[in-house]
Amino acid sequence: MSVHPSAIVAPGAVVPESCSIGPFCTIGPEVMLGENCKLISHVVLDGRTRIGARNVFHPFCSIGVAPQDLKYGGEPTETEIGDDNTIRESVTISRGTVKGGGVTRLGSNCLLMTCVHIGHDSHVGSHCILANAATLAGM
Numbered sequence: 001m002s003v004h005p006s007a008i009v010a011p012g013a014v015v016p017e018s019c020s021i022g023p024f025c026t027i028g029p030e031v032m033l034g035e036n037c038k039l040i041s042h043v044v045l046d047g048r049t050r051i052g053a054r055n056v057f058h059p060f061c062s063i064g065v066a067p068q069d070l071k072y073g074g075e076p077t078e079t080e081i082g083d084d085n086t087i088r089e090s091v092t093i094s095r096g097t098v099k100g101g102g103v104t105r106l107g108s109n110c111l112l113m114t115c116v117h118i119g120h121d122s123h124v125g126s127h128c129i130l131a132n133a134a135t136l137a138g139m
Contacts, residue, residue, distance in 0.1 A: 007039075031064065034083065047095045048076055052083035052108065060090045067094040067120030067138055075102075082108030082126060094120040100139035 001015060004023040009015055012029035019033055022041040027033070031045045034053035039045070043057045049064030057063065064079040066072060077096040080103060087093075091112045096103040100121025107126030112118070116130045119138030124130075 004041075028064070047079060049079040049081070049095070051081045052085075054083055055081060055085045055087065057087045058089045058091075061087050062092045063087070064093065064095050067097050069097050069120055069138055071099060072097050072120070077102045077120075079104045081106045082110075084108050085110045085112070087112045088116075089114045091116045091118075093118040094138065096121045097138065 001017045001019055003009060003021040006023045007021045007025040009027045010029040013027045014032040015027060016033060016035050018036045020038045022039050024041055025039045025043045028046040030048045032050045034051055036054045037051060039057045040059055042059045044062045045064055047064035075098045079093055079095045085106060094104060097120045104118060104120055105123045106118065107124060109126050110128045112130050113132045115133045117135045118124060119136050121139040122136045
């Protein structure tokens with residue numbers, strides 16, 4: 001596993017040896033990465049987040065972060081991401097809420113361009129392209 005010295009990987013996080021973790025990345029304790037994922041730099045992976053294989057995360061992504069919902073009270077909700085996705089700069093994917101089903105999902109083989117926001121409890125299929133600044137509101 002290649003982990004830059006400035007990266008923080010919390011105890012409990014599952015990061016396979018085949019992954020590359022770049023400078024200033026933060027991986028929370030409940031994150032599970034699949035094989036051959038690449039975090040380029042300044043990526044935040046948080047919460048109960050399950051990520052498949054061969055995903056590439058560009059700088060300043062925030063994945064699995066708490067939802068932007070005033071009713072969210074810290075419940076143990078989730079984010080699930082499939083395989084072979086390209087997640088470009090400044091993309092945000094919020095974890096689910098109890099009221100919305102508890103899970104935010106992204107399929108496989110997707111391209112999320114710069115500044116895309118996938119709100120809490122959204123379900124995005126496979127082979128999707130979301131262009132710059134596309135926003136999916138939470139439920």
